[in-house]
Amino acid sequence: LFIFRESTESRPQPSPEEMQALQGAWYKWMQKFSSAIVGGDGLKPSGRLVKAGIVTDGPYTEAKEVIASFTIIQADDYDAAVAIARECPGQDTGKGCHRIEIRELGGYA
Amino acid sequence: MTEPRALVEHFFRHEFGRLVAVLTRSLGVRRLDLAEDVVQAALIEALQTWSRRGVPEDPGGWLYRTARNLAIDGLRRERTHARALPRLGEGGARESPLHEEQLEAHFADEIGDEPLRLLFVCCHEAVPAESRVALALRMLCGFSTAEIARALLTTNANVQKRIERARDRLRELDVEFDTPAAAELNARLEAVLAVVYLVFTQGCYATHGDMPIRHDLCDEGRRLARMLAAHPVGDVPAVHALLALMCFQAARFDARVAADGTIVLLEEQDRSAWNHSDVREGMAWFARSAAGDELTRYHVEAAIAWEHCRAATFADTDWRQIAGLYDTLERIAPSPLHALNRAVAEAYLQGPQAGLDLLAAVAKDDVPARYPGWHAVIGELHFRLGKHAAAAHAWQEALRWTTARADQEFLRRRLAFCRPDHGSQANE
Numbered sequence: 001l002f003i004f005r006e007s008t009e010s011r012p013q014p015s016p017e018e019m020q021a022l023q024g025a026w027y028k029w030m031q032k033f034s035s036a037i038v039g040g041d042g043l044k045p046s047g048r049l050v051k052a053g054i055v056t057d058g059p060y061t062e063a064k065e066v067i068a069s070f071t072i073i074q075a076d077d078y079d080a081a082v083a084i085a086r087e088c089p090g091q092d093t094g095k096g097c098h099r100i101e102i103r104e105l106g107g108y109a
Numbered sequence: 110m111t112e113p114r115a116l117v118e119h120f121f122r123h124e125f126g127r128l129v130a131v132l133t134r135s136l137g138v139r140r141l142d143l144a145e146d147v148v149q150a151a152l153i154e155a156l157q158t159w160s161r162r163g164v165p166e167d168p169g170g171w172l173y174r175t176a177r178n179l180a181i182d183g184l185r186r187e188r189t190h191a192r193a194l195p196r197l198g199e200g201g202a203r204e205s206p207l208h209e210e211q212l213e214a215h216f217a218d219e220i221g222d223e224p225l226r227l228l229f230v231c232c233h234e235a236v237p238a239e240s241r242v243a244l245a246l247r248m249l250c251g252f253s254t255a256e257i258a259r260a261l262l263t264t265n266a267n268v269q270k271r272i273e274r275a276r277d278r279l280r281e282l283d284v285e286f287d288t289p290a291a292a293e294l295n296a297r298l299e300a301v302l303a304v305v306y307l308v309f310t311q312g313c314y315a316t317h318g319d320m321p322i323r324h325d326l327c328d329e330g331r332r333l334a335r336m337l338a339a340h341p342v343g344d345v346p347a348v349h350a351l352l353a354l355m356c357f358q359a360a361r362f363d364a365r366v367a368a369d370g371t372i373v374l375l376e377e378q379d380r381s382a383w384n385h386s387d388v389r390e391g392m393a394w395f396a397r398s399a400a401g402d403e404l405t406r407y408h409v410e411a412a413i414a415w416e417h418c419r420a421a422t423f424a425d426t427d428w429r430q431i432a433g434l435y436d437t438l439e440r441i442a443p444s445p446l447h448a449l450n451r452a453v454a455e456a457y458l459q460g461p462q463a464g465l466d467l468l469a470a471v472a473k474d475d476v477p478a479r480y481p482g483w484h485a486v487i488g489e490l491h492f493r494l495g496k497h498a499a500a501a502h503a504w505q506e507a508l509r510w511t512t513a514r515a516d517q518e519f520l521r522r523r524l525a526f527c528r529p530d531h532g533s534q535a536n537e
Binding site for chain 2: 044
């Protein structure tokens with residue numbers, strides 16, 4: 001499981017044209033690793049937080065990072081998973097930079 | 110998982126404009142800021158989701174639903190906020206917020222001429238002239254502040270200021286989101302054409318090193334003009350003439366720039382490299398522009414561009430015809446630049462001295478001293494007369510005001526010819 005965490009610090013928003021370039025880069029990434037990628041999705045910015053029975057609304061302004069999206073991949077070991085994560089768009093440049101947390105699913109996948 | 114799918118070129122940029130226009134129809138011109146914010150947020154959401162899941166089958170519809178929901182959320186939050194305000198002792202809401210149901214009803218309609226209406230709003234007389242192009246590039250073409258700044262050769266802060274001023278004025282005057290009624294159509298259309306042509310010409314002349322952005326401007330200018338022509342309001346000879354002019358000019362783009370990025374003069378261009386599908390499209394528009402008896406500056410400029418396209422070789426150029434057209438143009442739309450172009454035509458027709466005489470007759474106050482092209486032409490005419498000192502002087506002056514690398518390089522090459530050891534080349 002790849003968990004993509006993004007900083008909540010405000011940074012200049014990408015222009016539509018830059019977004020398109022980024023989308024194109026992701027498209028290439030997905031094509032390249034299509035046999036390994038099982039699925040994934042982006043997450044909406046707001047939600048609910050339940051803690052000790054108390055429900056609060058997002059967005060979680062106090063958090064420094066939020067989980068923005070996730071991808072489930074099939075890899076033999078962590079080295080293989082890291083190799084795929086390294087080629088994710090946004091890793092080499094500062095733009096759209098995110099942290100990718102790689103975790104193995106506990107159950108039988 | 111959705112099968113990976115590629116997006117059409119400039120999809121995000123053009124969807125931005127389309128969605129801002131559609132939302133503005135429901136939200137009103139006063140809420141351009143909200144429309145812009147939710148569209149930006151919807152695009153970000155799309156990027157996040159599509160990057161993991163792939164592009165959905167109907168990306169336009171996906172974006173539209175997301176932006177609509179974000180707009181409704183935004184309005185709901187504002188309403189909650191407005192209800193809370195009186196309790197906080199800050200007085201009631203100044204503007205009655207739009208009802209959600211109303212918004213839903215609006216959205217149910219089909220997408221129609223909203224982008225065209227938005228174009229008229231951007232070019233409204235309430236908007237300061239220098240803000241119009243910036244506003245149109247932002248709202249209709251989805252350019253970011255930084256991209257507009259690069260396109261218009263100004264700073265981010267300045268672009269931001271222009272857009273804010275435009276939005277303030279539109280809000281103050283409560284401008285309606287509609288194409289103008291027949292009575293004011295002509296005046297409003299003129300302003301729209303001026304903005305569209307400015308978007309295009311900003312891209313034509315490489316006054317800056319950033320080529321991709323500049324080509325985008327030309328493409329956007331033509332896209333806006335085609336959008337105009339596709340609607341009854343804009344399906345008029347002046348718009349057809351402008352489209353013809355843009356096509357004839359665009360046909361020469363590739364031939365204008367050499368492999369090393371320097372400018373190739375019309376005289377030296379490889380005419381077989383001109384884009385013939387652009388020429389053909391231009392001819393079709395040009396034919397349509399001849400309907401009726403209206404003669405706009407775009408008709409005359411298109412006719413001039415056509416004369417150049419028509420000539421099989423540079424030597425075949427009909428300079429008499431072109432000089433006459435520039436003469437007409439100067440009467441319709443007086444400008445020292447038209448005088449300059451006429452002088453060039455006269456110089457080919459009657460010799461360099463005739464051109465210089467014409468330029469000398471331009472009133473001192475009208476001389477665009479900071480326009481490098483002015484000095485470059487004077488230099489060229491002197492050079493052809495063998496007056497190397499005068500040519501060098503003018504070219505130095507041109508170089509002083511030139512910012513584009515390609516132009517600077519061109520002028521330096523010309524200046525090199527003025528050195529005494531190249532004197533023999535004067536007698537051509």
